[in-house]
Amino acid sequence: xxxxxxxxxxxxxxxxxxxxxxxxxxxxxxxxxxxxxxxxxxxxxxxxxxxxxxxxxx
Amino acid sequence: xxxxxxxxxxxxxxxxxxxxxxxxxxxxxxxxxxxxxxxxxxxxxxxxxxxxxxxxxxxxxxxxxxxxxxxxxxxxxxxxxxxxxxxxxxxxxxxxxxxxxxxxxxxxxxxxxxxxxxxxxxxxxxxxxxxxxxx
Numbered sequence: 001x002x003x004x005x006x007x008x009x010x011x012x013x014x015x016x017x018x019x020x021x022x023x024x025x026x027x028x029x030x031x032x033x034x035x036x037x038x039x040x041x042x043x044x045x046x047x048x049x050x051x052x053x054x055x056x057x058x
Numbered sequence: 059x060x061x062x063x064x065x066x067x068x069x070x071x072x073x074x075x076x077x078x079x080x081x082x083x084x085x086x087x088x089x090x091x092x093x094x095x096x097x098x099x100x101x102x103x104x105x106x107x108x109x110x111x112x113x114x115x116x117x118x119x120x121x122x123x124x125x126x127x128x129x130x131x132x133x134x135x136x137x138x139x140x141x142x143x144x145x146x147x148x149x150x151x152x153x154x155x156x157x158x159x160x161x162x163x164x165x166x167x168x169x170x171x172x173x174x175x176x177x178x179x180x181x182x183x184x185x186x187x188x189x190x191x192x193x
Contacts, residue, residue, distance in 0.1 A: 001115035008164045011112060012171070015105040019175040022098050023182035026192045 013042035075187035082180030084141040086172075089183025102179045109172035110143050113153075118165025120144070120153030133166070139173025 003011075021035025071077075082089020087103030090096075114120075121134040137144050147153055153169065185191040 001112075002159075003112075003116060003161055003164070008161070012109075012168065015109045016171065016175065018101050018105045019179060022101060023178050 116165025
């Protein structure tokens with residue numbers, strides 16, 4: 001199996017956010033919100049860190 | 059000051075929460091199934107099984123018990139969190155191939171994180187069983 005860096009980020013963020021949402025909140029609606037928040041933070045944080053590394057290199 | 063602590067959900071047996079914790083660790087999602095949280099259990103199970111399978115497909119490494127470097131020991135502890143998946147992988151000699159691709163490191167991390175997430179899930183199921191977590 002081969003996977004792109006971004007694909008790995010998406011899959012990792014998706015599954016991790018699902019478990020975080022379920023375990024860290026009690027109300028189902030809040031679980032979805034927290035899961036979505038974690039997902040956005042994972043993906044957004046990775047993209048931001050990638051740009052920082054690109055800027056450092058250039 | 060009075061605290062608003064809810065009563066244990068299942069007080070019929072004092073060993074029930076411990077059983078939920080152990081079963082939840084051994085089989086991802088099973089702790090929630092024991093508490094009749096079918097959707098949560100299924101989501102946890104699918105997530106952890108998928109992360110573990112993707113990790114193996116990416117040629118990730120399964121760590122053995124070791125007394126080597128501290129990071130190897132921590133990775134082993136993370137892997138152990140996968141419960142029966144880890145035992146099966148060791149029995150079937152999976153995750154032992156020599157690393158030939160760069161993405162294998164991603165695979166290793168997927169497996170370790172799947173184990174850590176499973177531990178969180180098992181503890182969550184235990185908290186539900188004791189009543190520490192409301193629902």
